[in-house]
Amino acid sequence: MNGPELNLSEIGWTPEFEQAAQEVRLGAPGLTLLPGRVAGVGRNTATLWTQGGAQESVFAGTLRQADVTPVVGDWVLAEPVPDAPLRVHAVLPRRTQLARAVQSGMQLLSANVDVVLVMTAPDGDIDEARLSRYLEAVRAGGARAALLLNKVDLTRKPEAVLAQLRALDPAVPVLPLRAKEGEGVAGVRALIGPGETAALIGSSGMGKSTLTNALLGREAAQTGEVGATREGRHTTTARTLYRLPGGGVLVDNPGLRDIEVWRxxxxxxxxxxxxxxxxxxxxxxxxxxxxxxxxxxxxxxxxxxxxxxxxxxxxxxxxxxxxxxxxxx
Structure with a gap:
């Protein structure tokens, strides 16, 4: 057990999840099953955020037999085992999911996300068709979306670029920012309500890790230096879950070159x-x-x-x- 105790409601636990957990417990008499949120996933292991803090876990055989693999953001029920990692027995039904289509079918990127922050920049990354696919993928998974135009100082016509982004979907908020300088970060934070989960996605080098650090108020995510082309370098290599000051959760995703919509x-x-x-x-x-x-x-x-x-x-x-x-x- 690591770290201080957690208030589960601050990291996304809701009465709906509690009801689902009770139904699972009724079908597993004799087991003590505790809720935990998946913060990281290995081959047959996961790091869970539980009321007792961050704990390591392994997947029960029944979970592997059912071919159910938890992803970052999932809520699971795990059994405490003396002098051993927690044993995950069940994945609770997902409220939303962020997924993409791959050759083998569907790849889940994260679960139970409330708002997906799609980041782009005016240094060659403005691809309307690709951004539209991002927005469609978010809608298909049940979350709401926002478009973030980072490095807004790189264009001489920021209003024209912002108008271009707003035209993709008038219902989606578009926010300009300079994450490295802290400009516009407060507006992004306002999109994430108490206990909500945000996922940050976009191409590599757009400044996602820089924004993550700005939202956290500390250097938690590694950022890359800006090269001669003024483009950032890809630094995030795995999906990472962060607790936001004041409540809420952020998922920082590795860069995606593109996304194919799964429906x-x-x-x-x-x-x-x-x-x-x-x-x-x-x-x-x-x-x-x-x-x-x-x-x-x-x-x-x-x-x-x-x-x-x-x-x-x-x-x-x-x-x-x-x-x-x-x-x-």
Missing amino acids: EDAAAGFEDIEALAADCRFRKCTHGSEPGCAVVRAVARGQISEERVEAYRAAQGFATGRPKAKRRK
Whole structure:
């Protein structure tokens, strides 16, 4: 047992999780099962934040047999074992998840996240299609999103870049900041309510670790030096959970070059595009360069944005690349 005792509600424990835990305990008479939040994951081990502090744990055989692997942010129930690590028996149902599609299916990045902070910068990282996929992935997992424009001083037209980001989704807040100088950090902190969990994602070198340190008020995450190109260097190599001063939790993720959206129903949230696709010439149209594509025609008319179609195509698993449509003048 390491560190001081924790108030579980400050790191995301809710009455809903307590109810789920009680149901698991009813099915496991004779076992003493304590809640813990996963702060780090190994092959068959995990570091848990429990009421007694940070503790190491191993996965029970029944958990491995069920092919259930906890991820950072999960809430689990673990059994205390004398003179041994805790034994994790169950993963509680996830409220939200941040996931991406990979060749083998779905890869979970983190669980039970309330707000995902998508960080970009005006030094060559502004890729509207990719940022749209980030936002779609956040929505698909049930969390809310925010866009952070770091290193805002690198552009001579910050308002134009901010307007470009706001156009991706008017419902998503867009915040300018200079994390290294501390400018705008208070606005980011205001997005994370008491007991809430935030995840920080984006390409490498955008300043995620610098923002993490600014939010924590201490040097906890390693930051890389800025090179001659004025780009930061990738430093975070594993997902790390941090407790925020005043309550709340932050997940600092390694840099992602891109993200492919995972959906149980790949068409969910794109009903407008599905309706347009019914008029495509080909039944298996990918809405890229096929002739007679109703979706590409809609893009040309300005009826729907190229970025939204690109996000839909990524969710469907089609090769990326914007529909080749010429807008009408």
